[in-house]
Amino acid sequence: MKKIFSITTVLLLCIGVWSCKKDDSEFLNVQPTAFLTTDQVFSDPSLALSVLADLYNRQADFSSLDNGWASFADFSESFPSENGSTYIVQRTGWPFDTWGLNWYDSYTYIREINLFLARDSASTAFGENLKKRFYAEGRFLRAAFYFEMVKRYGGVPLVTSTLDYDYKGDVSSLQLPRAKESDIYDFVISECEAIKNDFVDETSGILLPTSVKSRATKGAALAMEARAALYAGSIAKYGALRTPAVSLPGGEVGIDASKATGYYTIALRAAEEIISGQAGAYSLYNIGGNLSDNFAALFLDKTSPETIYMEDFKVGGRTHAFTTNDQPYSLSEEGGDAGRLDPSLNLAEQYEKLDNTYAPFATTDASGKRIVYDNQLDIFDGRDARLAGTILLPGGTFKGGTVDISAGTYLPDGTTNSTGVGKDGPVNGLEFRTQTGFYIRKYLDPTVGAGKRGTGSAVAFIRYRYAEVLLNAAEAAFELGQPDKAAMYMNQVRARAGLTIPLTPAQITFDRIVHERRVELAFEGHYFYDMKRWRLAHIVWNGTPTTLSDLKSNIGSATQHSTQPWGLWPYRYNGTSQWVYIETKPSLVTGSNRFQFGNYYTAIGSDVIGANPKIVRQPNQ
Amino acid sequence: MEVLFKYLFIVALITTIFSCKKDNYDPPSATLSGHLLYQGDTIHVERNAVHFQIYQYGFGRVGQISPDETFAQDGSYSALLFPGDYKITIPSGDGPFIWKQTASGTPDSLSVTVSGNQTADFEVTPYYMIRNAQIAAAGSNNITATCSLEKIINDANAKDVEYVALYVNNTQFVSGINNVVSASIAGADISDDNNVQLSVTVPSLVPAQNYVFARIGLKMVNVEDLIFSPLVKITF
Incomplete structure (x- = not known):
């Protein structure tokens, strides 16, 4: 008995020991199936790519197709034809915290990029080229995000490595002060410069071709560098000129005027690197045919040689509702879902005549009598092709159908009535139809199904394109006193729009540059930041209502004020097929834009400052 | 069962009453x-x-x-x-x-x-003070104003006058944004700081009213906010 007992004990012991070992390796240490470990992710290129894809997906844009139509709607460049959004034209200014990013999400994003960079460089499983490309892409996204931050806030804390809390109760080592505004711009510029040659093919190690547009490339890095340097240069120059009060003694806001030339030089150099083909062969989109159609197609054609960097979408994957929200009401694929973003007359009349002069649309003759047009589109004849390429005009066509825009009937005695109002309006307060007489054409997707909520549109949002690079080069050259070069670059963009009479170097003025960017880059998220960096915002949006004479005078002047969106309403003439036009301010427009000094830099929340007292407040607010 | 409900009801009632008291603070006074x-x-x-x-x-x-x-x-x-x-x-x-x-x-x-x-x-x-502002009705629909400008800050922070304006509104809120009519004189055109004169013609108001409010504003170069004279109610 005793023997059996001791044998059993030994056996049990053996089992116990061995089973322990067995459990340790196979039972207790089970690989989780719900998530992947860092080591797993950074040993497999496709897993690491999906981490990177998430970082790409979280880039910030001011106006963007997936930010909603309303992100294009403000600043009197358009009228919001949706009754829930009329506050945009009824407010008399913006709170100081408008246009901010979520501070916590922003630094979470930056931390995750920093983690990605650290893990990518620690990885031993990737080839040298792949590692290099991933690393450059991470740095590109980080620089791009700091660029978005500095545009909104000025200098922000510059975090370039992961910060970790030691749980000892003292957070002061994690509380970083704001960097100077110029430091952030310098960071963006130096990062772009450092990584520009690292965007290489994984296998061959040569630079990525220009057909890569939705991931960062050398072209994208240089375009960002040029834009950032241009912004910094103009803040330095025009901040000192127009708004010296918008600055902080520590330089967190405002850039010293002496730095302007240096930044403009960098902007011109970076832009010319792209223009000279060092990042690949980019060129203006020109497929021939109608110039307006060509301009509209530029935003629809994903293989356009003009596109440098874009946010792509795909039917069946990720689509957006821009076309659903903004398609013409009468041609809507989704019943009443349409027509929200109506470009204003303020913008439309900026498109100049083919002889390079500015003029309001001729609605009355010299004696004040209404001009009668045989065809609805006649009033827009002889204009910059970008007018009809950007804006769907009354009588214009989309997907083969003609939009039915008519405000009623105009009688010879000067009165109007509502006989013959079009399916597309304009009628005051009637949402989802145009209320200005115009619809948006840029980005509007003619693909069948693009206007349906369930399908959506896959049109890409172009973040950087070659025409902007040319305009950046033109502006930088102009500011550096090289008007010949400025004229040469600007004329290329203008020629594509049908303005074939070149501007002479003497005709290139600051106002010309402001104007050209406004018409070429309308609804691409530039106008607001351009007005800010030129310190024109408080002049253009000065809070005084826009009268008809304000609207029709000083067209093309950089300081023409534009505080309320106007419309241009077509009327059928006295029961005939002829048309007259009347400038009309939509009756819902009751507010007027007023941009205060305190709006130049978005307020940093009191909660953020309360948690980190080293962050200084913005000026003038 | 019924007893249980009764007790539950009483407990709920007591909880409600007491929690009300506990949660509420007096408003700031x-x-x-x-x-x-x-x-x-x-x-x-x-x-x-x-x-x-x-x-x-x-x-x-x-x-x-x-x-x-x-x-x-x-x-x-x-x-x-x-x-x-x-x-x-x-x-x-x-x-x-x-x-x-x-x-x-x-x-x-x-x-x-x-x-x-x-x-x-x-x-x-202040950079400037508007002194001796006199705003009065002249005739049936004109308003004239005179004032003098006193430059208070004369050191390196001194600011030039960008313009002086007379603002008139049909409500008591009168400024560059809230006005029915205004008249201004650029700083460079002011010859005598002690005698700045402005006048406006008040347009017909809808609905009609026989009084307006007016005050003079002074804008300085590179300063966003205007300084104003006291508000005056003018009855025609």
């Missing part, structure tokens, strides 16, 4: 008010344009207790607060005046202990 002053003269500003901030100390954090407040157009302000220690300040670069600064160039603050009703005035130094 102490008033802090004051004016923008320069040597005893009130500084008149635009409504909703010049900000001040109230900070409270002591709860483990330093922070503003509410979003920015603004001065009324007669330069007054008021706030309802809980009794306690507060600091009030004007943000940098705001207002047609210089607010005192700390040595490091940030805005200084006033410490106020609020208990009961408290008055605290902001003593500021």
Whole structure:
């Protein structure tokens, strides 16, 4: 008995020991199936790519197709034809915290990029080229995000490595002060410069071709560098000129005027690197045919040689509702879902005549009598092709159908009535139809199904394109006193729009540059930041209502004020097929834009400052 | 079962009554008010344009207790607060005046202990003062105004006059934005600072009214906010 007992004990012991070992390796240490470990992710290129894809997906844009139509709607460049959004034209200014990013999400994003960079460089499983490309892409996204931050806030804390809390109760080592505004711009510029040659093919190690547009490339890095340097240069120059009060003694806001030339030089150099083909062969989109159609197609054609960097979408994957929200009401694929973003007359009349002069649309003759047009589109004849390429005009066509825009009937005695109002309006307060007489054409997707909520549109949002690079080069050259070069670059963009009479170097003025960017880059998220960096915002949006004479005078002047969106309403003439036009301010427009000094830099929340007292407040607010 | 419900009902009732009492605080009742002053003269500003901030100390954090407040157009302000220690300040670069600064160039603050009703005035130094403003009706629909400009700050911070304007509105809120008619004279065209003259013709108002409000505003170069003369009601 005793023997059996001791044998059993030994056996049990053996089992116990061995089973322990067995459990340790196979039972207790089970690989989780719900998530992947860092080591797993950074040993497999496709897993690491999906981490990177998430970082790409979280880039910030001011106006963007997936930010909603309303992100294009403000600043009197358009009228919001949706009754829930009329506050945009009824407010008399913006709170100081408008246009901010979520501070916590922003630094979470930056931390995750920093983690990605650290893990990518620690990885031993990737080839040298792949590692290099991933690393450059991470740095590109980080620089791009700091660029978005500095545009909104000025200098922000510059975090370039992961910060970790030691749980000892003292957070002061994690509380970083704001960097100077110029430091952030310098960071963006130096990062772009450092990584520009690292965007290489994984296998061959040569630079990525220009057909890569939705991931960062050398072209994208240089375009960002040029834009950032241009912004910094103009803040330095025009901040000192127009708004010296918008600055902080520590330089967190405002850039010293002496730095302007240096930044403009960098902007011109970076832009010319792209223009000279060092990042690949980019060129203006020109497929021939109608110039307006060509301009509209530029935003629809994903293989356009003009596109440098874009946010792509795909039917069946990720689509957006821009076309659903903004398609013409009468041609809507989704019943009443349409027509929200109506470009204003303020913008439309900026498109100049083919002889390079500015003029309001001729609605009355010299004696004040209404001009009668045989065809609805006649009033827009002889204009910059970008007018009809950007804006769907009354009588214009989309997907083969003609939009039915008519405000009623105009009688010879000067009165109007509502006989013959079009399916597309304009009628005051009637949402989802145009209320200005115009619809948006840029980005509007003619693909069948693009206007349906369930399908959506896959049109890409172009973040950087070659025409902007040319305009950046033109502006930088102009500011550096090289008007010949400025004229040469600007004329290329203008020629594509049908303005074939070149501007002479003497005709290139600051106002010309402001104007050209406004018409070429309308609804691409530039106008607001351009007005800010030129310190024109408080002049253009000065809070005084826009009268008809304000609207029709000083067209093309950089300081023409534009505080309320106007419309241009077509009327059928006295029961005939002829048309007259009347400038009309939509009756819902009751507010007027007023941009205060305190709006130049978005307020940093009191909660953020309360948690980190080293962050200084913005000026003038 | 019925008994259980009865007890539950009583317990719920008691909980409700007591939790009500516990959750509610008295609303703030102490008033802090004051004016923008320069040597005893009130500084008149635009409504909703010049900000001040109230900070409270002591709860483990330093922070503003509410979003920015603004001065009324007669330069007054008021706030309802809980009794306690507060600091009030004007943000940098705001207002047609210089607010005192700390040595490091940030805005200084006033410490106020609020208990009961408290008055605290902001003593500021305006760039200019509008003196002897005379605004009167002339004829059936004209308004003429005269004033003199006193330049207060003459050192390196001095500002030039951008324009002087006479604003007229049909309500008591009168400024560059809220007006029915205005007239202005550019700073360069002012020959005599002691005799600035302006006049406007008041358009017919809808609905008709036989009175308007008017005041003179002075804009300085590179200063956002205007300084105004006191508001005048003019009856035709």
